[in-house]
Amino acid sequence: MKAPRIRFGADYNPEQWDRTVWAQDFALMNEAGVNLVSVGIFSWAELEPCTGEYRFDWLDEVMDGLAAAGVMANLANATANPPPWFSACYPDALPMLSDGSRLWPGARQAFCPSSPVYRKHALRITRKIAERYSGHPALEMWHVSNEIGNHNALCYCDASAAAFRTWLEDRYGSLEELNRAWGTTFWGQRYSEWEQILPPRQTTSFGNPTQDLDFRRFSSEACLEIYRAERDLLREITPEIPITTNLTPNHLELDYWSWAPELDTIAVDHYLKANDPDGHIELSFVADLSRGLAGGAPWMLMEHSTSAVNWQPRNIAKRPGEMVRNSLQHVARGADAIMFFQWRASRFGAEKYHSAMVPHAGTDSKIWREVVELGEVLDRMGEVANTTLDADVALVFDWESWWALEARSHPSADVRYLDRVHALYRALWETGITVEVVSQNVDPSGYRLIVIPSLYIADAEIADRVNQFVSAGGCAVVTYLSGTVDENLHIGAPGLSGAFHDSLGVRVEEYFPLREGEEVALDDDSLAAVWTEMVHLEGADALVTYKDGPLPGVPAVTRYRYGEGTVWYMATRLDRETVGRVLKEAVKTAGIKPPIPMVTAPSGLEVTRRSGESGSYLFLINHGTDTAHVRAEGRDLVADRDVGGTLSLLPGRAAVVREESG
Amino acid sequence: MKAPRIRFGADYNPEQWDRTVWAQDFALMNEAGVNLVSVGIFSWAELEPCTGEYRFDWLDEVMDGLAAAGVMANLANATANPPPWFSACYPDALPMLSDGSRLWPGARQAFCPSSPVYRKHALRITRKIAERYSGHPALEMWHVSNEIGNHNALCYCDASAAAFRTWLEDRYGSLEELNRAWGTTFWGQRYSEWEQILPPRQTTSFGNPTQDLDFRRFSSEACLEIYRAERDLLREITPEIPITTNLTPNHLELDYWSWAPELDTIAVDHYLKANDPDGHIELSFVADLSRGLAGGAPWMLMEHSTSAVNWQPRNIAKRPGEMVRNSLQHVARGADAIMFFQWRASRFGAEKYHSAMVPHAGTDSKIWREVVELGEVLDRMGEVANTTLDADVALVFDWESWWALEARSHPSADVRYLDRVHALYRALWETGITVEVVSQNVDPSGYRLIVIPSLYIADAEIADRVNQFVSAGGCAVVTYLSGTVDENLHIGAPGLSGAFHDSLGVRVEEYFPLREGEEVALDDDSLAAVWTEMVHLEGADALVTYKDGPLPGVPAVTRYRYGEGTVWYMATRLDRETVGRVLKEAVKTAGIKPPIPMVTAPSGLEVTRRSGESGSYLFLINHGTDTAHVRAEGRDLVADRDVGGTLSLLPGRAAVVREESG
């Protein structure tokens, strides 16, 4: 039985290098403290160079080398990209765009997720690999495919059409029910045979919104089916080996709430966006969402980068210390593995400018020195593994609402789902309290505050749960366009007031979106943009009202005492400060406290606590520009020294204090 | 024989609702004073759910209910969107874009306008409906299809290619004549067989401009053919029922001058653009164009909106009073029907956020209260029906010039047809005089002033008419790029001076377009942009010249005394004030007066007069921010009270005064 540890490593693609490099790799892995590498992700064409001809010698050698070096393998089933022979034999398995054009080989994932012939060949190579490496001493876990659906989730070909119809038959049972759900009486679209139904290919004007939504539901499910089939086969052959696949939670196309239960451990990829000035907060959001997907359990950061990536328009290199800080942020929010893409920077191919653990500059480099430093820190932190976080606030995140809210036929193109999600999350982050990102199936009763940014689709069940939670004393914050439509995108009986109508205490009569760039003044002297609506108070109080714009005097923010609880409603796109003020009030009303008192801590100090059988660990990360002084007692596992009373944390630095009991 | 009345109503789509809602609909229609609804526009799939199987029970019930409620039906022949079974059976009838990709079902109008099989099926359902409802007491008029060609006017498929060839054979008689007209000696494009001719699909570089123009002519005609065929069939079955279709006059693709004579009454749809600060003037333009299409006769506003639409990037709700004001503007300019899309806001589909007469909020709403108010006003104004307007100025509007002027191979991409049309119209609007928008086939002799914005294509005939009109004492205002080319887009003998050369009194040697964002100063201290040209005076006087830019000292605006008349020529894109000044001078020179003296009226007061056998009606609409005080005597049909001497009109309000004779 091994001691708990934080996994540390990267994607390892030895097939890109001569064997002479492999020995250097193993030595450097040991130097850095690497204990797990993902192998074989893009190796299908190397392992099955022609259909039915296999060549495992090189992978045998790699696996044996890893075992000898004491590095474990997160072994891929190699199905991420089919070999050129596959596409040449089965051109109908290429993905199709909504305009009917094909996507061709040359990059990766050039297959239709619903293609039966792709699935057949993927299972064949999966079986070969599983049977060969079953029982290999280096085999620690299975890595199914790679970022499934990242490039090909939405395929409009005839095979997808057939699979879509089957999925719809399952969902609706009858055409009559589908016609009702899709509202086909509008624009005369009633279907009389299943065969008439197609993916939402390019149209003359706005397509049917429910068809669009169902196609996204289907597509997420079609991608998940790939995972399920390959996982089932792996489980059959190696029942003792855990199985996962790397999710990209900030990605639009896949509803990971339905994926999460299928993974033995949640594994995610996360990359900073160059143009986001609050990248460290966005990182926290994705980490909290990953923990939410894991149901609170530890999760794996399967990929991030040591420095710049290569796929953004401008790829910003990480500043000194940033990579270590990013890594500890993930651990602070529940990650028990810190992995990178990739081990050694490629000399060729489309990602040769993506940073790696071993950069083009070699070991005499900022990157390598920080990799070694991080390895040491994570090694000291092994005891943190398996500990968990507590949160009193739940923020609801919903892929279906994201899909549906941004439909082209809506009142304003400026309403963007992530905009309000990130705004509310950021305001919570700045209060210092710990947030859990949850699905709309959440039971709110385990929290004190539930935050609901633009949950456009809400069924009666979630609305009931929220209403009961609030009437029993919970707090809630809701923004515009929440609960507006049911699962079929129908506007319900309360009109535009939506499913949360009862606990909001307001009636929404009509939407008044703003013009591009238009701002309206509020009576608290802030400015709002994008969205306003004609709100009538029905029990709630107006906290803020419009001073000008289309609706002077009308409430912009309301507060309603409903039963024992309180609900805040934001009827407009408030600016950062006002969102912050409302959230601060809600947090205070709900009686939620951060892990440590934040009064004297400067802005930008991130604090979380993980605890479990091994103890309690205070994570402190200083994103600000001033030194932070924090009361703490225990041992700082980063600096590897005792902390007695006050810990002073320089800008950019992190501490992980094993807290002394008492 | 019924008393004259203004028709009032909406598109009515009862198939989207349970029967229980229908009874409420009829009651509310009566409450609002609705007297006409358009029924069945998108009902093909409901009426013929499978090919050749019909289901009329629900429509029977609706028609009977309307008749019982005293509401008449503008009954559609339901061909606006073919049912899914049609597209599934005949995929070749789907429209094709110029890149060869198809447009698929899911929205509406997913058919090629030239498709023979579409036309066959459309006539079959038309016959069924016409035969069934011939003689029905609710049937008042026929609504053929819906916004024909709005989404599918330009189809590049092989069926369109075949129809295009037939159209070209009709137009040119011989290939030799086509080769001459298209100038196929340029770039070596001579055709030797008709079969070689294609629609202007995507090309390596600029396509043949005359091919492009002829394809637009053909496409407008192909859409009109749809109307003609369905109309002929309806006329055959119900010769006593008037027939129309709803035009969208601000739409690029269709040349409604050739459509207008085919309609029993002109019906148009008009929606405000959210980003137009002069939306009320653009509305006036479309209304005057609609009256022009109707040859001066009353016309129907078949669709507008009670508040926001849903298909613009940001959909702006109407402010209190705006919907009534918009409606009266249309009546003020000749509309005898005020109809909306749609009666009851949809709960689902792509337009559920489009406003309606019965909004999602129900009757306790701004919209419903204004609908009822408007119904009362229009009811009082019944006597205005069938009266007409007089105008002394004609503004020439020409779809072919619009199509041709904005070709990609032209001197400047910044030259936009509507830009000058709207600029000249706006200047006239601000003088308070009434304008008629006319085609280039106009006989100018009925007017005192003819305004010709960038009439790029002009044949010798229109040029002759204008020259004779001016030499006989008429006034004309002409802007750059008028008469530059003949109907085949050939530059004629006078070079760039164009067809109006004789009456302009200038010679144009060379174009000097300006750079993006560049402005040149004029000697009246205004700024011009986009376009300048080397003008030589040949009889005209320079009113304004350039102070800088490429042509310092060269005339920018000229005035020519030609025969007994006067012609102003604008050789550059003047700013708003300068256009206004020139037009004011032209109006004054032509001796044209507004319906009432405007001296003391504040800016933004719109005044028109309709008159006829029933009397004379002064329309006053205050778009300004100050109260307007106007001399008037009679009865204000809006406020329902007598006006004696001076009428004070608050900002945003309208009056319609039945003028006392004397």
Added chain:
Amino acid sequence: MKAPRIRFGADYNPEQWDRTVWAQDFALMNEAGVNLVSVGIFSWAELEPCTGEYRFDWLDEVMDGLAAAGVMANLANATANPPPWFSACYPDALPMLSDGSRLWPGARQAFCPSSPVYRKHALRITRKIAERYSGHPALEMWHVSNEIGNHNALCYCDASAAAFRTWLEDRYGSLEELNRAWGTTFWGQRYSEWEQILPPRQTTSFGNPTQDLDFRRFSSEACLEIYRAERDLLREITPEIPITTNLTPNHLELDYWSWAPELDTIAVDHYLKANDPDGHIELSFVADLSRGLAGGAPWMLMEHSTSAVNWQPRNIAKRPGEMVRNSLQHVARGADAIMFFQWRASRFGAEKYHSAMVPHAGTDSKIWREVVELGEVLDRMGEVANTTLDADVALVFDWESWWALEARSHPSADVRYLDRVHALYRALWETGITVEVVSQNVDPSGYRLIVIPSLYIADAEIADRVNQFVSAGGCAVVTYLSGTVDENLHIGAPGLSGAFHDSLGVRVEEYFPLREGEEVALDDDSLAAVWTEMVHLEGADALVTYKDGPLPGVPAVTRYRYGEGTVWYMATRLDRETVGRVLKEAVKTAGIKPPIPMVTAPSGLEVTRRSGESGSYLFLINHGTDTAHVRAEGRDLVADRDVGGTLSLLPGRAAVVREESG
């Protein structure tokens, strides 16, 4: 044996005009001094109106008329655009875009460059024309096709795929070698059969960069194959007639370094870009590049414009004198022919707004008067023909680096190849010295300074030549991303320091691209943008360092004394002034002098010297706003008068002084 002369003329397209115009044409050509016209470029459809039916009567008449008028013909083989019958018979020969859609007839060059059937038909018409006009007295030279590949260079169809595979087999010999070069181990792309290889059609993500590069190499070669085949046939029939085709050197798709040796004389087209404030410098660059392609020999300006073109978004007319000035700039840099597109402005077609020698306004026009003036000047300058220029500095220009540097998967989308090429060229232009633009195969030993802007791909050979050149005392200026990859785009052993590592004296550890619009301050108070990198000095001195940004204190510009020579390295995108300062220092260090001392000459004076057996000619062109005073002795061939001591040149004017010896 004729006296040397500057050729003067235009594309002549008489087929667009009635025969009655032809006689006027010949008379006007004589009036203007035209001595050469390009005939028949787009005449295929006129000469072969149906497949295999020929009609040469009109061209016979034109050729005879030219001969009678003493105007020589640069006769085209008419293959620039196949007739409509060709595309109708062989639709598979239409070009295909990367999305699989076709480009259709209607413009020009609507054929796949690799199409065997196109090539067959092109050779058939070539043979017909060559046989017919072999020995005709007007025939001076052959004009093969027209701007080959300008619109269709990149075709992704199956015929292109087949030709691409053949080209790859030639290049690599074995699939194994191709797999190695393309790095197909990355993303699992190993090919096991040649048939699996495709053009880089649209993909899910970034395609294989080496596949992209090889496809560009192949496509340039495929277009050149068209030229070679037609030239070989013409040479066979008329071995005594020189053959050329008109290149567009500022064009991305074709690598003219491989084309140049195949042309009997280099002929180029050049058009000013409306939005380039330094158009006269860009013109100089293209002229110096043209001379570079000609290996220093005289070349022909086959097309430019008398005034505006028609294919830019805004087409700027030339100011008085500009056309003469442009023409003399080309002669000043080695052109022995000044030709225009086109002789007479078209009345129809896609280029009717393109200026011509005979404009729409006729001969009473600025354009015609300047054409006549230019004809006189060029006639007096006949003796300049066959003289050449000397240059001490070589600027390396490389199409392959251009193709490869701007790949989508790179660190920054803001790195643009022409940006640095033009910046360095402009700095040299402003020092007044004469530059030769050369390929990376240049032998630097003939120069004193070699300037290397972002030569992304560099093999060991060029790096060795540069290193030896510098160590032997030469000077070099190198900018970032030079020599980064080998011909297969693999990053080599020195990591990011690249192939020029030895002579740069710096090591590059990591790239730090900047954000959009971001600027960093340098310690010389200038600002840099787009690009920075972590540079370590390894022998070089830091001339300028960063004051802020991601790398404060790190060198931005270095200078290295390597052997006897000196190398400057620019590690960031310096602003105009700083580039100028560094280049001035390099020019001074290298000991290079302009043709005449420039001390008192105002900014904007362009000076070159052509010399040869006939004498030495000083070209002076004043682009500035002040009169220039220059020491010169001899006869000014422009003004046709003697210059004794000082020549004063007004702004916008040019002089060509035949220098007196001594």
